[in-house]
Amino acid sequence: MTTHHDLLEAALARITTGYVFPEKTAAIDAAIRRRLDEGAYEDLDVRELCDRVTEDFQNVCPDKHLRLLWVEEPQSMDEEPEDVARARFARYAKRNNYGVRRVEQLDDNIGYLDLRMIAPADVGGPAIAAAMQLLAPTAALVIDLRQCRGGAPEGVQLWCSYFFPDDRVHLNDIYERATDSTRQYWTLGHLAAPRYLDRPVTVLTSDTTFSGGEELAYNLKALGRATLIGETTRGGAHPTDRIPVAPHVTVTVPAARSINPVTGANWEGVGVEPDLAVPAGDALKAGLEHLRTRLG
CATH class of the missing domain: 3.90.226.10 (2-enoyl-CoA Hydratase; Chain A, domain 1)
Structure with missing residues (x-):
């Protein structure tokens, strides 16, 4: 059985290697590990853990695409090939x-x-x-x-x-x-x-x-x-990867960012x-x- 510690280790590893702002990953990692050491997640079930960790992500790095999500149906732990992901989204769009x-x-x-x-x-x-x-x-x-x-x-x-x-x-x-x-x-x-x-x-x-x-x-x-x-x-404003870290948990990691050619900025967080x-x-x-x- 995947422990809270194992689940968060996997999520933090994905954020560290994939987040579009690598300079912010150390602070995210440190904040979640500090909360782990404080016992903030000990009495939570997995769904509650996702909500609490997402709040903690947002407190240290207010990026609304950076989340830990509970998934109702069990998911494969293998990363979804890009063509499979596109086909799944196409079916959703058609519906x-x-x-x-x-x-x-x-x-x-x-x-x-x-x-x-x-x-x-x-x-x-x-x-x-x-x-x-x-x-x-x-x-x-x-x-x-x-x-x-x-x-x-x-x-x-x-x-x-x-x-x-x-x-x-x-x-x-x-x-x-x-x-x-x-x-x-x-x-x-x-x-x-x-x-x-x-x-x-x-x-x-x-x-x-x-x-x-x-x-x-x-x-x-x-x-x-x-x-x-x-x-x-x-x-x-950040295109985002969805990565399974447990059968019912996905970490969403912004892997890219928009840059408007007129304003030189985007709408992230504001x-x-x-x-x-x-x-x-x-x-x-x-x-x-x-x-x-x-x-x-």
Whole structure:
């Protein structure tokens, strides 16, 4: 049986070798070992241990992607091959209609897109194109990201591409520790549906909006393409590896970080601030009022 000590040793080893900020790993390691020595984890079951250790991670290093997670179904201790992980995520995306929950034409010819996740471009492309085709005749657009909890960088790239005229817009960079390399993300030259140009766009956000959903909002705001309305988002900007350390426990280790070419920064720990701050429940009403004013 895996002890708490063994489990944490495995998690700390993964953080030390994989975390995108290697200069912070010594402090994380020392803090968790100190808590172990103090007996802070002795009387906890494994689920409680995950919650407590995650809190301790956050206290020493407030990175919302750095977590110890309880997994309900027993998992293999073998690392999942990349192609298997991609296939698993593709199945998840399909079950959730590639993130597209609702596409609608509202009064005054305002389009509405309720987007719950950012699907990978290679599997979500047709659904994304279908949504944009339906929205093409509208005079303005609301993109509702209030319940969007993340997704794939290539999917963000695809969504963003629909709002710019060509392949010359630099959207984001992602630095990866494992390869010590930076990948640039630019708008795409070929799209399967019409681009949405020269019309106002508002993006609705909440404190639930996370990760890939935040990147979509951040990119459009930084490039001046959309007005953000709602709440400051949750604040997770680091692509993350999920690594099993026990049959029911996974450590999530941010292995890369976003670098926006406009701001030189990202939204990690601070979230994406709206241009117009309103409670999430009022954001759609405020967004529609904003667009109607723009449309005259």
